[in-house]
Amino acid sequence: MRDDARLRTAVASATARLADAGVPSPRVDAIALAEHALGVPQLILAVPPALPADFEARLDELVRRREAREPLQHIVGFAAFRRLSIRVGPGVFLPRPETEIVTQPAVDEARRLVADGREPLIVDLCSGSGVIGLSVVFEVPGSRVVGIDSDPTAVAVSQAAAVAAGSGAVRMEVGDVRDPGLLADVAGAVDVVISNPPYIPDDAVPLDPEVADHDPHGALFGGGADGLDLPRHVVAAAVRLLGPGGLFVMEHADVQGAAVRELLDRTGAFGPASTHQDLTGRDRFVTARRRSP
Numbered sequence: 001m002r003d004d005a006r007l008r009t010a011v012a013s014a015t016a017r018l019a020d021a022g023v024p025s026p027r028v029d030a031i032a033l034a035e036h037a038l039g040v041p042q043l044i045l046a047v048p049p050a051l052p053a054d055f056e057a058r059l060d061e062l063v064r065r066r067e068a069r070e071p072l073q074h075i076v077g078f079a080a081f082r083r084l085s086i087r088v089g090p091g092v093f094l095p096r097p098e099t100e101i102v103t104q105p106a107v108d109e110a111r112r113l114v115a116d117g118r119e120p121l122i123v124d125l126c127s128g129s130g131v132i133g134l135s136v137v138f139e140v141p142g143s144r145v146v147g148i149d150s151d152p153t154a155v156a157v158s159q160a161a162a163v164a165a166g167s168g169a170v171r172m173e174v175g176d177v178r179d180p181g182l183l184a185d186v187a188g189a190v191d192v193v194i195s196n197p198p199y200i201p202d203d204a205v206p207l208d209p210e211v212a213d214h215d216p217h218g219a220l221f222g223g224g225a226d227g228l229d230l231p232r233h234v235v236a237a238a239v240r241l242l243g244p245g246g247l248f249v250m251e252h253a254d255v256q257g258a259a260v261r262e263l264l265d266r267t268g269a270f271g272p273a274s275t276h277q278d279l280t281g282r283d284r285f286v287t288a289r290r291r292s293p
């Protein structure tokens, strides 16, 4: 069989197996696994690379792992987020596509401030692998980022990613958003506080095996019946950290839009809060500006 026919047959068979295993995006994943098996960054099915003799066997091994619902990012070894590829492995929350959109207001604000001759300071709370903050410094040269996460494994991943991205304007540190003295050195001087905190309510157990079996428990559940205990601490930290006019951005669950706006209103520290939607049209994040104290 010719190489192009072999490749199409192998990808079609992998797609069918992944669909049977309940993988939500079987063809996209099958192509990503074929790319990984071949060591090529982008597989153009119309112009396939020369296939090694053991290609089908290599792909079969990778498909077996994905059929068992091991996350695609763990198998290929990296997660794509905006313009970055972050090396990720077990024990660290895998960045989600919806968070790419949540990051946009922070990038826009940083860009605006740099254009004004400033060196904006962005704080990424619950930073995990660091993708939000790293995206801002990567996309907006001249900005500075401090990332905080309570999990040392996640912080180590984000520090390694910062080194790989070659940015000296990044601090990734272990810290707890419940600590009222967190980042006291920059209190009142931060231009953007952005966060994708744990926010799932305790009784909303994730069903996808990739999430339930592989994302760290501490990255998922926000605490309390409404899942908003940790987000409440993030809001309190933002009140302390942001300077007047500073921008607050926080991701939340699709059912939490009104509750999160109310949370911000009750502090009396922010102007009007706006809820924004993700690409599926669901409420996904809030923005608000810090009033002058």
Ligand SMILES: C[S@@+](CC[C@H](N)C(=O)[O-])C[C@H]1O[C@@H](n2cnc3c(N)ncnc32)[C@H](O)[C@@H]1O
Binding pocket: 093, 094, 095, 096, 099, 125, 126, 127, 128, 129, 130, 131, 132, 148, 149, 150, 151, 154, 175, 176, 177, 178, 195, 196, 197, 198, 199, 218, 219, 220, 230
């Ligand atoms: C939903 S993940 C988000 C990670 C990353 N920001 C992203 O979008 O991919 C939430 C993160 O919050 C961290 N976390 C949980 N409790 C925390 C706390 N009390 N203080 C700081 N970080 C916390 C977890 O370790 C996890 O990395």
